[in-house]
Amino acid sequence: MKTKSPVATVRIPINQCQKPSGWLGRFIVWNMNSRHSKVTDWGLSHITVKPQDTILDVGCGGGKTVSKLAAIATQGKVFGLDYSDVSIGVARKVNAHSIETGRVEIHEGSISALPFSADSFDLVTAVETHFWWPDLPGGMREILRVLKPGGTLVLIAEIYRGAATKTAQLAEKYISRTGMKFLSIDEHHGLFADAGYSDVQIITDSGKGWICGIGKKLST
């Protein structure tokens, strides 16, 4: 009898986290909306979101972060962007009312070529997504381009290399098969600094294995 390897069983959901598709992707995206809520709140608690802010959430998945941000930036506007049509569909459903009133827009597109002009956003957020980008340093520079001078990028994730959690250990074990960019605390710092961000802070909750990276675009 053929037995399933443990890698095969983790592989389907991992691919689905990278680019959700089909009915399984739709299920996973709805599920991530609740599963990532606590780490998102924790990450956002380290920055200030102002009522007038124009904000972009990249890799927005099912759009829960977009709705959280829209509830704070009541006089601003929030954009979500994702390259998965399944994520886009769920994000539009979740934010239907705010889309109707013109306070939210959800765009299909890639982090590698953001469909926005330079100096557009006060804040860019990226939750549980940066480790999937095909060119991580390039994505960081692309975000820097669309940030206004003085604007902030916050990367939030519930996993980093070196965290003493089971999830981090599993990710480390299967890294060559998943293709994740699995960075340590120091590597996160280097990622921001090398891309040209200033005032870089890397904050962790070591018990939970959560990480939050913050960097600013220099004011001119």
Ligand SMILES: C[S@@+](CC[C@H](N)C(=O)[O-])C[C@H]1O[C@@H](n2cnc3c(N)ncnc32)[C@H](O)[C@@H]1O
């Ligand atoms: C693990 S999900 C996280 C979704 C959401 N941010 C959350 O916290 O629930 C990763 C999301 O990033 C998107 N994504 C991954 N790589 C991307 C890229 N290169 N450009 C745009 N979106 C990307 C995926 O389609 C997926 O919706």
